[in-house]
Amino acid sequence: MAEQRRGVATPGRDAGRAARLPDLTHVDLRTLRVLDDPALTAEVERVLRNAAECQEVWHSGEGEGELQPSVVRTFSAGLAEAGRLPDERG
Amino acid sequence: MTPAAVPAEVFPALAGTRPTPRGTEALRAAVHARRMLLLKSLLVRSDRQHHLLGPAARRHFEQAWALLVAAERTDPAAVRDVLDYPTTGAWLAVALAAPPGVAFERQSAHLGGVAVAAAVRAGHAVDGTLVVPTGLLVLPGLGVLHCPSGRVRLSSGPGWSRIADDTGHGEVVLARPAVRPGPGASRRAGGGRGWFALRTLPGGTIRLDDLDPYRLPSPDTGRGALRAADRSDAPWGTWARRWRQAFELLTAVDGQRAAETAAVLRAVVPLAAPGAGATPVGATLRAAPGAALIQLPGTARELAESLVHxxxxxxxxxxxxxxxxxxxxxxxxxxxxxxxxxxPASAVLQGAYAHLALTDLWWRVRTGAAAAPAWRRRAGERFEAYRAEVGQALSLLLESDELTTAGREFVQGMERHHAGLGVTAQNVL
Incomplete structure (x- = not known):
């Protein structure tokens, strides 16, 4: 399996010396579920530890280029409550 | 040092913001690799918190996963398209950050919508029932079905899939793209009671996504919170017309930039109009690359610039x-x-990169003959102002110790392009 370089987010450690993460570009879903490569496992742990990071937003316009870290939030999947549904069908 | 995951000749082009087909291909691969990592993280978390999920939620998650895997066997590219759709990434980010228990269980249920969308796109037969705890079945990239019963029934025929609320309050028959619906389905294909379909902006495949609940960050995130535009606030006809005009402008000024924009973006999320006198805003969610969140600008020129940004x-x-x-x-x-x-440095880099691309665009507007005189004048003013500001930001980044080795190489590439723009501009003008 091909590998890709992926940085590990620790101060003082350069991205170029990071662990080799399996290239997930061509991995099928069945394989993904059972894949237990150590570098992938470490990366998954990092994602789970820092899940809030994924919710950052870059704003433009008023405050160009702003990095606005969002708070961890519970996001109701029922956001489009009945009263807010659009009144047209496309 | 060029990062191994990015071809050596692609990295400098990306740094200079100039579009290349290989650069676009590398970025799309990067989006997919990241999406797969988040999906793997969701699977790991789901397995780990197995005991915290109710038996029904566990069963539904596994059914949805099985459908997703089966659909991939039918048409891997179609499933990849759904997984890489921006709001799928936004959902994964929200689900991974959700507190354990009910909140995580509720977020995990959205895998059902992802799987059904993937199956429809792949032309994989669906049957049985699907639980939709929120009462809104969200099919990323396709639309939403109102299902007040909290459960839908699935069935399929040649080239079509039928999804119906368990109590008959909503229904849709969706044709597989490029497949004509079979007998009995043609009149209902893509439509139905309670169904709201996403629309495709003219000239390409980019969706105007004004439906998916994951298209925006939560409105309670404080400063910088974004508000979605309702369909009545952002009329389709206005969007379509301005979109077409913006792409005509962009194509005339910089055809490669227009082609890149069409290839990189998957969705445009309309934001509520700015208040009187307020500056229009836009946004990109880190977890949902490929979605541009923008307010409908007053002119096609502004829309073109927002899209590049x-x-x-x-x-x-x-x-x-x-x-x-x-x-x-x-x-x-x-x-x-x-x-x-x-x-912080990461925000400086983001701002400098977006503004370098705009500076590049404004230089082409200013020096080319394709743009109207008013845009050329404005571009000239903006070019001078932003070239200086981007230059300062790049110097600041290079003087800091906050870049990785790859980051330093990238910013040096940005600086080379920036310097070239200035020199060329001075020679040309």
């Missing part, structure tokens, strides 16, 4: 997930020309 937030977001450019944890903040308050 947001496309570059997407490009850098995708690249940075693959090759971290900034060292984390740096507490220093820096002043930049386009903001009144100091910003």
């Amino acid at each position: 947001e496309t570059h937030h997407t490009k850098l977001a995708a690249l940075d997930e693959l090759v971290p450019l900034c060292r984390p944890g740096g507490g220093a903040v820096h002043r930049v020309g386009w903001r009144p308050d100091p910003r």
